[in-house]
Amino acid sequence: MIDKGYVLTMARYNAWQNRQIIDIVKVMDEADLRGDQGAFFGSILATLNHILWGDTLWMSRWCSDIVAPQRNFEDWADYTGTLGNWEAQRFAMDGRIRIWAETLSNLDLTGELVWTYTATGQEMRQPMGMCIAHMFNHQTHHRGQVHAMLTAQGRTAPTTDIVFMPEEN
Template sequence: MARYNAWQNRQLTEIVKQMDDAALDHDHGAFFSTIRGTLNHLLWGDTMWMSRFCDDVAKPEVGGDQSTTYTETTGVWQAQRFRMDGRIRIWSETLSNVDLLGDLTWYSGLTKSEMSKPRALCIAHLFNHQTHHRGQVHAMLTAGGHPAPVSDLAFMPEDA
């Protein structure tokens, strides 16, 4: 799933960097309104979850209520997205079965409380969250007349 995530984000990067600000910031009526807002939320979420999984990843400096403005420009988003995808891939390649055991406990800014869930469930959530929001971006791209990435796992290149 880490390979798939990086492959999807590379495709999105190639599309997004060709788009102007008006297209990226057009309100499509989606949950996070715009393509840029959704991509920022997704990067923010990945960063937040990875900060819970890895001691060397700092949690975002802004709360979830500011996740849609996590990065200011496409260039900043692209650089941070590339770094985060690499970190997720390295982390995932070092996971073992024992790393999936037990609970993960964290403070949730969303619920304003401490939460504890099975670690394996939280890891699955990381990848499910990515797929969910990239689907929203895909819909906004096609609604706006822009190309959308190939998203079928069966078509992921072996070297992705």
């Protein structure tokens, strides 16, 4: 389904997108970050926390040094508490995703992942490659919601087209 090259590209893309978002949100006021924008998760910061929460959860399934979020499933909206904490944790997670991607082999992308679904406690089984593709798709999907909220506020949203990603990422 996927290969190491895909994972490396998506890890680079994820970090590039998040750096662009950080540059925008770090100069925003709290009301614009936390105000309900009518999006699925309400606010920009809640959506960014949801993405980070999901990344942390998925990465904990693949990397023994990542601890799964200890908060209740419903508590992801305020996962990091502050924008500064989100920025620091996002930067660290993006670096960890890049390191993980660099250490993978194509063989690591085969087989099944077995995990317990946080929301229901149900045991899940899915192909490893599909789970990894899902993590990257999940990020992209919800960053699109952030893009829409930024645009609705009249801000210049980041470039999202992967074909314009700089080579040095």
